[in-house]
Amino acid sequence: MSARNAFYAQSGGVTAVINATACGLIQEARRFPERIGKVYAGRDGIIGALTEDLIDTSLESDADIARLRHTPGGAFGSCRYKLKSLETHRAQYERLIEVFKAHDIGYFFYNGGNDSMDTAWKVSQIAEKMGYPVVCVGVPKTVDNDLPHTDCCPGFGSVAKYVATSIREAGYDVVSMARTSTKIFVLEVMGRHAGWITAACGLAAENNGEPPHILLFPEVPFNPEAFVARVDACVKQYGYCTVAVSEGLSDAEGRLIAESGAKDAFGHSQLGGVGQVVAQLIKDKLGLKYHWALADYLQRSARHLASRTDLEQAHALGVAAVDLALQGKNAVMATICRLADEPYRWEISDAPLAEIANVERKMPAEFITPDGFHITEACRAYLQPLIEGEEPPPFRGGLPDYIRLKNIAVPKKLPAFAV
């Protein structure tokens, strides 16, 4: 059997560690030159496959590939582009297979979240129907931590470490000034549908009374009266109150609080502004001065504070994807399997893409306290290992020293294709 090429694409929102997965995958592929020829990466994700815009990673040095482990963002570009159903958009899938055929792609690695696993699964189906031999392996990645069949998703642990650290640090700031100045601090975090990132903020509160005092989950319908009463009690007891709020906080009817509240001068809803909406509510009801922060992309790109556990898992999953492919395991996703909480032990496993595609893992109800404002011990036991360990990037001139690859294109062989 002669060596066939591999295609790798990054998909959806990028993270602090998705390049660690790319690093592991390319390093592992290079160990098997008799089985795997070149690893081609899709420029800007799957769009690069459709447009035949492939990057030849074999032109990057081993040293530069190693540096991917400590570089945030998506080194080859990513995109939010979901291939539609096989029935209505069969041409797109056929195009993918054409491109694979033109470049002798025998391995398809798709590094992303729910939608991407769905696409990888569909590609494996159409390839089979078309009689084109390709092994399709999904590699998990999402800060939302909502893929099933894996203990956690690479990218999440580092966001978790970042938001918990940030709200702890801000808490030390607020408590210093609270007697005569700002008593309220609100941090808005990502996670529109699931409260995993909000929950992670709760890790900073190891003892009663420590920040964050209140967590506002997307899973818990916002009750303004109960919230304000809790803030009031907090300020009376501790002198200040810190809140972590999910961008996806909604009311009982499922409407986003960010959209229900403030509008700008042009009448636009303020997206990414739920932090300010709940802070302003406190000011209106209790007359307390507030500060708020919006972490936005900072939280998912903060490689300088990545979790070593997350990094190791991200890298290991890239390695495992290649190993699975070489074993001929088609239409599976590499997964993390938890063996023990403390000390945390995990191993790599795999699960069928068919069982993962479009299935969203919700946060268990027993991870949220009965009052809806904090995490339980069970949640803490789950989250804690995921933020353990540090592996700072190299610094140069006082700043993290990240790599930009050369990203040289593979010559095209096919006619253009519009996406």
Added chain:
Amino acid sequence: MSARNAFYAQSGGVTAVINATACGLIQEARRFPERIGKVYAGRDGIIGALTEDLIDTSLESDADIARLRHTPGGAFGSCRYKLKSLETHRAQYERLIEVFKAHDIGYFFYNGGNDSMDTAWKVSQIAEKMGYPVVCVGVPKTVDNDLPHTDCCPGFGSVAKYVATSIREAGYDVVSMARTSTKIFVLEVMGRHAGWITAACGLAAENNGEPPHILLFPEVPFNPEAFVARVDACVKQYGYCTVAVSEGLSDAEGRLIAESGAKDAFGHSQLGGVGQVVAQLIKDKLGLKYHWALADYLQRSARHLASRTDLEQAHALGVAAVDLALQGKNAVMATICRLADEPYRWEISDAPLAEIANVERKMPAEFITPDGFHITEACRAYLQPLIEGEEPPPFRGGLPDYIRLKNIAVPKKLPAFAV
């Protein structure tokens, strides 16, 4: 000469390294028990002196005092409380002296910015008039970096390192997705009157085309047309555009842009929202999707990413304050004196409080490029050394392990005093 006690207070907004100054000061004072009795700290800053709410730092172990070096926020509490003029509020100053007398305070260390240096200077004056012997020494601290007679101000270097790192990391995120998704990213940073922090963001752009692409300084009146044209050019050239904007960005008439733009549903001006105002302007004019982040307290409490240079200077200034006091140098502030840019060399010096009080150091005009949108090489040469070096805090359970002191009160000896 018998040992007399010292009084130390933290003032104004806290920083990632103000406790490193406290650490150096207390450690140095403990080396001279024959000269300095106990170091009392004001609970919540100077208010603690007025209300005779003193903290006995001698009850904290050497190990815990050492841990102050890696703990953000103000360990004894701080406040924004400016003593008024000697003429109209003489009673306050007399009260301070009374408290000093009651607790045999022979050394007054005030750790803060412009207002605090003014207060320290006035205290030295009134003490002299009242014939009370006390050595008053100012210790600089302000993320605003606007004190004269010192090369820089402790706290600034760490904010500078944080914002430059953050916008670099966010840039790696945005460029990954820009082809098909968000092309615009805006980071709003502190610095209402001076653009030092905004300028520091510029350090991340080492080569042409690297983020941040545009800096919006409080010193440069905002020109919406020129700004939008520059964003447009950037997106056309690089495919995306990242912007760092000062919370103090103003128009030609000096009105804050944050207040000119958006209002919330209640008609309140959005403070802390200039980032969104300029991002929304881009969306309205160019139709480009944006993300924005508001670093707020995160930037000044991010001890996990502190500059080692900043930490070393903060600690050294605490040590120097004690040494100056023991030399009997009254009414001075300890300062940092730059000896060379590269390699950066500095030494401790001092300057009269009278020349510092209420004097604001502006950013030199030659630090901003002629188009008003970036920093010059001269600015880079000044800023670069201040962010050099890392000294991460210890981590426990995946999070920075910070200290909370016991902060035990000194028994009161005087009647209450209302502030």
